[in-house]
Amino acid sequence: MPRIELKNVSKRFGKIVAVNTTNLTIEDGEYLSIVGPSGCGKTTLVKLISGVWESTEGQILIDGKDIANVPTEDRDLGYVFQGIELFPHMTVWENTTYAPRVKDWPDEELVKTGEDSLRLVNLLEMRETFPGQLSGGAQQKTGIARALATKAKLIILDEPLSALDARVRIDLRYELRRLVKRLGLTAIHVTHDQEEALSVADRTVVMKKGEIVEIGTPRQLYEKPRHIFTANFVGEGNFLEGSVKRMPGKWCQIELRNEQFLFVPPMDVTEGDALVLFTRPENLKFCKDFSTNSVPGEVREVQFMGSFLRYEVMLATDDPVLVDLPIQHERVYAGDRVMVEFNPIDTLVFERPPEGLREVLRLE
Amino acid sequence: MGLELRKISKKFGEVVALSDVSIRIEKGEYLVILGPTGAGKTTMLRVIAGLEELDSGDILLDDKIVTKADPEERGVVYLSQTYSLFPHMNVLENVEFGPKVRDWNPANRERIVSEMLNLVRLQDRVDAFPHELSGGMKQRNALARALSTNVRTLLLDEPLRALDARLRLSLRTELRRMSKDLGITSLHVTHDQEEAITIADRIVILRKGKIVQIGTPAEIYDNPVSPFVQHFVGEANFFCGTIQEKNEEGSLVKCDGLKVSATATDIPVGSEVCVGVKTERCHVTRGKEEGLNKLPGTLERELFLGRLSSIEISSEYGNLKAKVLAEVSATMDEGEDVTLHFDRDQAIVFPIPDEGLEKELEVE
Structure with a gap:
């Protein structure tokens, strides 16, 4: 049963630090996702686990055993990656049963495993088809079946859906989670x-520049991120710079630009501290009353988003914010003056980052 | 032009x-x-x-x-x-x-x-x-x-x-x-x-x-013109059946033990049709309820997407999906009895596609 531990693992390519002193434990049966911008080290990290690369420092343990000297083929893992390369001259069946054949499994076991794997991805009927005749989604499913047919208990999925159309990707991610859970696999x-x-995993790791920023359940990372980078990366949000004005007991008053004020729950800060307030667009509302926890602004644009409307509002603080509201609410139009209400419970507070807010929020 | x-x-x-x-x-x-x-x-x-x-x-x-x-x-x-x-x-x-x-x-x-x-x-x-x-x-x-x-x-x-x-x-x-x-x-x-x-x-x-x-x-x-459009732009649940009654305001479609109150249609009474409802326009509540446009079932899985969660429900009318606000799904557990609801205005009536519904909905 695979439980994977990374202890102070680093990987350097020359002077470039791809993964920096990373610690991570993946429990048996867990579906873990790793997300981060291009070049954050996420692919390198799984290549260290799979044995494609060797770590420069640190230890990787699978079930307590150091795997430093275990070659890739003996690590007992299935691997699926972006734009999976199937053997073009082999049928779906031959591709799927490749590992069992190479490993010389008895016929009966080979056939059963191959059939089981293809049945799981709904491709058993396509067993005699060649990859060139398959859609992108079906090719990727064949790749998944091939990984399952190794009977490995650990499956590594490296951008398994990235080459596919948006819609196919959405359908397949449901399938992936279902499969992994049904078979009791550990997945990265x-x-x-x-x-x-967020949608596939039990826990998600957010990486940036070779380091883990934060680990949590998808809901924690989205609703209560502990790091400002996570808040911005896992979904859209609004960030307002301010400083602590005073703390009259129950609430903490924050002064924003242009003499605007908001209240947030009390916290461990002192007057004058520079902060960043954060809310998700769906947690903001319009209100009519000046007395509530609100900031005035002007609607710049209204966007239809399918199940909701998105308002771009320029606040009196010179901060542009997004406000997502259900379609049914009273319509507001571009050019309208509005009061934007901040619910103190959903408004998170971060220390103002020393490198500046813009730098932390940069996505490229 | x-x-x-x-x-x-x-x-x-x-x-x-x-x-x-x-x-x-x-x-x-x-x-x-x-x-x-x-x-x-x-x-x-x-x-x-x-x-x-x-x-x-x-x-x-x-x-x-x-x-x-x-x-x-x-x-x-x-x-x-x-x-x-x-x-x-x-x-x-x-x-x-x-x-x-x-x-x-x-x-x-x-x-x-x-x-x-x-x-x-x-x-x-x-x-x-x-x-x-x-x-x-x-x-x-x-x-x-x-x-x-x-x-x-x-x-x-x-x-x-x-x-x-x-x-x-x-x-x-x-x-x-x-x-x-x-x-x-x-x-x-x-x-x-x-x-x-x-x-x-x-x-x-x-x-x-x-x-x-x-x-x-x-x-x-x-106002999608076909099941394909309705399903491709956002996801939809479909029910196939026969139009039982209709007037200017709406229609009643009998689908295999289920009666669906749907939008008005030009299609004559007695015709076979399919009715589609966007998953983002469905509601889910706890407990089993019976009634028009109420489909009781079991919550199989929740996939957290950020603002929304995608919920899969198994019911005697097949597997259903709904996208609901994540704060709503937070109150529900997998395996629990739930009911999927939708308004008549969200249920659109289409003729049965020439090549059948399954072919019509294919995205690749």
């Missing part, structure tokens, strides 16, 4: 797509 | 890429062409650009027939998925290239080049070479280069595909803004329905070389 799924990372 | 396609068709050998496509696009419009792989989206852009010859039909730019005109004469620029930048030229040189070969006077040239660099926010990176730029910057550099030749029509072929998912969210509205600021007509091809809804003035749904529907994002989303 690397993606640059924050929504995919 | 900015651009008009009159009954254009194009085949590659036996494969029909475009079949009798007609559309009129206003000057300054941002039109998104949405469809699955193989719909003919790229071909549509390439024939407009003059990179492919038409089999039949006409293309009009500013009310002039350009069907046989050379690509350079059309005043149109086609931006492919791979950004065509000269690798040995820096940001500035790439943007200057067009005006230089056209031999514009230096003052004019300088003005437009600096305008374009400001527009794409690369004014601080003029000395950088393509390999030193991030994917998003390369894309913006290519865009500035394309726009610096004073084109009036921009053809964007999956302009965001190569970028990280989170960055795509930020850049998609930028693209629209730039196009609108310059007053140019843009045709933007994508397979991503969310991207389409967010930025389009109008969306064209293309499938197998044919236009299925043209409309504003709200029309496409709320």
Whole structure:
């Protein structure tokens, strides 16, 4: 049963630090996703686990055993990666049963495993088809079946859906989670797509510049991120710079630009501290009353988003914010003056980052 | 009229890429062409650009027939998925290239080049070479280069595909803004329905070389002409049955032990139909309830997506899906009894598709 531990693992390519002193434990049966922008080290990290690369420092343990000297083929893992390369001259069946054949499994076991794997991805009927005749989604499913047919208990998915159309990707991510859970596998799924990372996983790791920023359940990371980078990366949000004005007991009053004020729950800060307030667009509302926890602004644009409307509002603080509201509410139009209400419970507070807010929020 | 396609068709050998496509696009419009792989989206852009010859039909730019005109004469620029930048030229040189070969006077040239660099926010990176730029910057550099030749029509072929998912969210509205600021007509091809809804003035749904529907994002989303459109732009649940009664306000469809109250329809009583309901327009409550448009079942899985959660429910009417606010799904557990509800206005009646519902809904 695979439980994977990374202890102070680093990987350097020359002077470039791809992964920096990383510690991570993946429990048996867990579906873990790793997300981060291009170049954050997420793919390198799983290549260290799979044995494609050797770590420069640190230890990787699978079930307590150091795997430093275990070659890739003996690590007992299935691997699926972006734009999976199937053997073009082999049928779906031959591709799927490749590992069992190479490992010389008895016929009966080979056939059963191959059939089981293809049945799981709904491709058993396509067993005699060649990859060139398959859609992108079906090719990727064949790749998944091939990984399952190794009977490995650990499956590594490196951008398994990135080459596919948006819609196919959404359908397949459901399938992936279902399969992994049904078979009781441990899965590590690397993606640059924050929504995919949240939707498939039990826990998600957010990486940046070779380091783990934060680990948590998808809900924790989205609703209560502990780091400002996570808040911005796993979904859209509003960030307002301010400083602590005073703390009259129950609430903490924050002064924003242009003499605007908001209240947030009390916390461990002192007057004058520089902060960043953060809310998700769906946690903001319009209100009519000046007395509530609100900031005035002007609607710049209204966007239809399918199940909701998105308002771009320029606040009196010179901060642009997004406000997502259900379609049914009273319509507001571009140019309208509004009061934007901040619910103190959903408003998170971060220390103002020393490198500046813009730098932390940069996505490229 | 900015651009008009009159009954254009194009085949590659036996494969029909475009079949009798007609559309009129206003000057300054941002039109998104949405469809699955193989719909003919790229071909549509390439024939407009003059990179492919038409089999039949006409293309009009500013009310002039350009069907046989050379690509350079059309005043149109086609931006492919791979950004065509000269690798040995820096940001500035790439943007200057067009005006230089056209031999514009230096003052004019300088003005437009600096305008374009400001527009794409690369004014601080003029000395950088393509390999030193991030994917998003390369894309913006290519865009500035394309726009610096004073084109009036921009053809964007999956302009965001190569970028990280989170960055795509930020850049998609930028693209629209730039196009609108310059007053140019843009045709933007994508397979991503969310991207389409967010930025389009109008969306064209293309499938197998044919236009299925043209409309504003709200029309496409709320008044789909077919189950395919309803399911492709957002997901939908479908119920097949027979119309039992109807009047001006609505209809009653009997589906295998289930009665669905649906929107009004021209289809006669007694006909077989399918009724589709968008998953984002379904509600889920705890406990089992019976009644019209109430489907009791068991919550199988929740996938957390951020603002929303996707919920899968197994019921005697099949597997159902709903997308609900994550704060609602937080109160429910997997394995629990729940009920899926929807309003009559959300349940749209369609004739049974010619090739059956399953074929109709295929996305690849």
